Amino acid sequence: MIRLTRVLGGVLLIACTGLYGCAGQRSEAALEQASEDFQKVKEDSNVLRIAPKDVIRAGESLARADRLSSYWGSGSDVVHYAYLSQRYSEIAREHTNQALNQEQAAKLELERQRLQLALREAKLLSVQQQGKWLEEQIINLATTQTDRGLVMTLGDVLFDTGEAELKSSANRTVLKVVQFLQLNPKRVVRIEGYTDNTGDKQSNLKLSRDRAQAVADILVDLGVEEKRVQVEGYGDEYPVEANASERGRAQNRRVEIVFSDEKGQLGAAR
Amino acid sequence: MSIRPLFAALAVLALAGCAADPAPNEQMRLTEQTLAQAKAVGATAEDVPEMKLAEDKFARAQRNMQEESFKHARMRAEQAELDARLAEARVLTLKSQEQLNLVQTRITRLRKQLGDAQ
Numbered sequence: 001m002i003r004l005t006r007v008l009g010g011v012l013l014i015a016c017t018g019l020y021g022c023a024g025q026r027s028e029a030a031l032e033q034a035s036e037d038f039q040k041v042k043e044d045s046n047v048l049r050i051a052p053k054d055v056i057r058a059g060e061s062l063a064r065a066d067r068l069s070s071y072w073g074s075g076s077d078v079v080h081y082a083y084l085s086q087r088y089s090e091i092a093r094e095h096t097n098q099a100l101n102q103e104q105a106a107k108l109e110l111e112r113q114r115l116q117l118a119l120r121e122a123k124l125l126s127v128q129q130q131g132k133w134l135e136e137q138i139i140n141l142a143t144t145q146t147d148r149g150l151v152m153t154l155g156d157v158l159f160d161t162g163e164a165e166l167k168s169s170a171n172r173t174v175l176k177v178v179q180f181l182q183l184n185p186k187r188v189v190r191i192e193g194y195t196d197n198t199g200d201k202q203s204n205l206k207l208s209r210d211r212a213q214a215v216a217d218i219l220v221d222l223g224v225e226e227k228r229v230q231v232e233g234y235g236d237e238y239p240v241e242a243n244a245s246e247r248g249r250a251q252n253r254r255v256e257i258v259f260s261d262e263k264g265q266l267g268a269a270r
Numbered sequence: 271m272s273i274r275p276l277f278a279a280l281a282v283l284a285l286a287g288c289a290a291d292p293a294p295n296e297q298m299r300l301t302e303q304t305l306a307q308a309k310a311v312g313a314t315a316e317d318v319p320e321m322k323l324a325e326d327k328f329a330r331a332q333r334n335m336q337e338e339s340f341k342h343a344r345m346r347a348e349q350a351e352l353d354a355r356l357a358e359a360r361v362l363t364l365k366s367q368e369q370l371n372l373v374q375t376r377i378t379r380l381r382k383q384l385g386d387a388q
Contacts, residue, residue, distance in 0.1 A: 080345050087352035094359035101366035108373040115380040122384060221380055 027078035031065055034082035037089040038062050047092050050099045054092035061085035116223055123171045123222070148258055148267045152177065154215065156253035164210030166218060174215070177257060178222045188266055190230040190258045191216050196249035197236040209233025211255050232269055294344035298335065301328055301351040308358035311365075318360055324353035 038058050041047045048055060065081035068074045158170040166174070181187060193208030209231065216229045241248035260266035305324060315322040327350035334343035 076345075080349070083349060084352055087349075087356055091352065091356050091359050094356065094363050098359065098363040098366045101363065101370045105366065105370045105373050108370070108377060112373055112377050112380065115377060115384060119380055119384050217379060218383075221376070221383060 027065075027069060027075040027082070030079045030082035031062075031069055034062050034065060034085040034089075037086050041089045041092045044096070046100060047096045051092040051095040054088050054095060058085045058088035058092060061088060116221065120175075120222055123175055126168060126171055148270075149261065150259040152257040152259070154255040154257070156250050158255075159211055159253075162207065164207060164214045166211075166214050170215075170218075174218050174222070178219060178224055180259075181219070181224050181228065184262065186260075186262060186264045188228040188230070188260045188264050189219075190232060190260075190266055190269065191219075192256045192258060192270070193231075193233045194238060194252060194254050194256070195236050196239070196252040197243045198249065201235055205233055205235035207233075208235050215255050215257070230266070230269075234270060238270060291340040291344060293335065293338075293340050294347060297344055297347045297351070298331065301331070301347040301354070304351045304354045304358075308354040308361070311358055311361050313354070313357040313361045318357040320353045320360065321357035324350045324357060327353065 038055075041051075041055055041058065061081045062085040065078045065085060068081065069078045152173075154170065154173060158167050158173070159165070160167065177189070181189065191212040193210070193212035195204040195208045197204075199207075210233070212231045212233055216231045219229055220226050236243075236252070239248075239252040240254070241251040243249050243252060258267065301324075305328060308321060308324070313321045315325050327346045331343045331346035331350060334340070334346060
């Protein structure tokens with residue numbers, strides 16, 4: 001009887017050693033990697049400041065893996081807890097990166113507001129320096145009540161030929177729009193770009209969209225919330241005049257600002 | 271009587287003890303919740319590899335539960351939980367990075383315009 005148990009015990013012992021031998025190397029490597037990762041996050045002061053809980057959990061799991069590694073036959077448990085520890089280290093790192101991004105974004109947001117204010121002042125100044133208001137006809141600023149709602153047209157003279165950048169002579173109009181939108185916080189706008197029919201359709205479409213976007217960008221830069229501004233480019237569609245004459249084509253090259261009603265209801269896009 | 275058979279018996283008992291893990295119901299619930307949370311912030315298996323790992327491991331854990339292989343179920347569910355948490359964190363980091371880029375673009379644009387205005 002005693003002999004039998006001895007033999008059994010021996011077999012058991014050999015089996016255990018075998019198991020340990022197989023899993024041993026794998027668990028050793030996992031443990032090493034996990035503790036290396038843990039060291040890195042532990043020594044990072046940002047991680048410690050922002051994600052201390054994750055670091056603690058990484059440490060706890062690592063300690064557990066380490067403790068288990070001194071037992072026989074626990075190779076898979078060691079690998080498991082080493083894995084958990086590594087994950088916690090990675091999570092700590094991600095949480096830290098996220099918080100750092102947010103901290104920096106908050107700082108930059110202040111900077112952005114400062115610049116926005118400066119830009120507004122600069123624009124006001126340049127309007128004043130122009131001495132006299134530009135003639136309504138020259139900048140072709142017109143607000144008309146159409147079936148699409150209130151529409152303001154920015155004429156072709158506000159852009160250089162083929163360019164999408166708004167000239168500084170548009171300052172007054174743009175400021176007016178911004179002021180109007182600030183007084184009417186529920187209103188939203190759709191900015192629609194149009195061209196004449198010279199040139200190919202594709203590049204007209206792009207130019208019309210770029211011009212509309214340029215106007216939208218300035219509105220946003222001057223403090224209108226981005227979500228209140230929609231942008232559309234229609235290329236050479238919907239001409240207001242025949243494209244036959246130079247005058248007609250100039251009329252068709254335009255950016256229209258369509259205002260919603262007081263409740264923010266905007267007519268459907270074309 | 272020698273003390274050795276006692277040891278052997280103890281060892282066998284200990285091994286048997288290991289095999290009889292309790293059903294990790296709480297962990298399964300927690301993992302499921304974590305997966306849902308990661309999905310809610312927009313982590314998908316296609317875009318975030320950790321999310322794929324999490325979903326695969328959780329599915330295997332559920333099979334293990336049916337087979338009453340509770341130890342495997344617990345380990346897989348635990349790993350799946352952390353995989354999902356990592357996936358969620360990665361998505362949130364990416365979003366914060368995009369937000370940061372947006373503010374930076376706006377600042378660049380403002381600076382350029384300020385340069386033009388002066």
